[in-house]
Amino acid sequence: MIRMSTTLEAPAATRGLVEITKVRKTFGPTEVLKGISLTVEPGGVAVIVGPSGSGKSTLLRTINHLEKVDAGFIAIDGELVGYRVKGNKLHELPERDILKQRTEIGMVFQNFNLFPHLTALENVTEAPVVAPRPGKPRRSQAEARARGLELLDRVGLRDRADAYPRQLSGGQQQRVAIARALALDPKILLFDEPTSALDPELVNEVLDVIRELAKSGTTLIIVTHEMGFARDVADTVVFMDQGQIVEQGKPQDIFTNPQEERTRSFFSKVIEPAFNI
Template sequence: MTATQEATRGLVEIHDVHKSYGGHEVLRGIDLTIQPGEVVAVLGPSGSGKSTLLRTINHLEGIDRGSVTVDGQLIGYELRGGRLHELREREILRRRTQIGIVFQNFNLFPHLTALENVTEAPIATGALSKEDAHELALGLLARVGLAEKADQYPRQLSGGQQQRVAIARALALKPKVILFDEPTSALDPELVGEVLDVIRDLAQLGTTLVIVTHEIGFAREVADRVVFVDGGVIVEQGPPSQVLVAPEHPRTREFLAKVLG
């Protein structure tokens, strides 16, 4: 990898993104650049568009207008004749391997063990041989504190353990960007900390992280930047010390007052 490639690894550029469901416009012209290695926390009320925004980054949601690129490469589309055309599914999946995602409800394969859940994507995409994928998965499970759970099925694991397996699975393709969609919202309160600890460790490693979360204290601790979304637009963004401590916009202040009680 050249120095230039290294410098742009994980650069996310979102330009004028619009997304509607029927007559309801969920995203209304989002512009956001996320630097390589930056940790961005996305906050906002329910229905604000924050999860939809996250899912447009890896084309789990298509867009109506605008563009999303990772390191300058369009995700989900190609430009022909000045217009975006959706790629074929195989090419979408290939480009999507650059972007890991961790869902709030884990989305593990119930019929596969923890180890098999982590090895499935590297083997299916041809990125690794079965033996190499097995070795990588064991290392990733150890990294999230679950080496001893490799042969257990999701039903045998707690919610926090399942989410940590999901994080190991997201890491298995060595993505440039990892997206977290409310990663602790489905967990019992006593299990939240173990998942946040793993994300906290990832934040130190230089991977670009985009985290939709309602954990204000966690966002204050790990994020380089907080983005507050409401009504499908970015209302305010900046370092946690500004947005969470001394927000400039009345809507941000109102939201934080409700959340923090």
């Protein structure tokens, strides 16, 4: 139960509006998120960068309630994530309702998390059959298979539909994971360092798929250490450090003319000199 500090007003009908308001999260004695507020417009692409331990991945995991917030709240299209309002307090939803909300929030993890005993196609089709989005009927096996093949084709893997994860490269497994995240037609896609577990030569095949998704109108929130990719794909770049948003803005502004000294210091260490030419 969390006391509300700000009134949440439902916006006009949208699809994929993310509102993060004064979110705090503590692990033991360490406050990992220190009052984070961030809005991502429908269809927007927000890329979160910053040093290790800055709270980026924790923030991402609060958006689909994989991590519970200690204060503040998160809303998608005006609906609170993980909580309901009673009086002036937030009460956590039952797990079944949280799971329903998560069907509208696709997430791609660092380490693929594919089911090893299922083929690529079966990994993609499992959720639409077992746990469809609220208000949508379960797909038949035939419908799910047809949609799954479409999604594998979209990520360039239709010819590997019957392969098991162990038979796929890391880049291919991550592309299957992206297809799986798309299978429920989510409002939002979250990416947590989607290339960090890949060999360098496999990174671009995954980034190319995400670049195409960025043009699709789905809201994307991406945590990454790939600065060139961030500059290329983002509408908004968010720089975090020590549990706070230090600076945010358009990529051309953040990368070429950051206003905060901490931002300048970070980019001077992670961006090659040629990047700004």
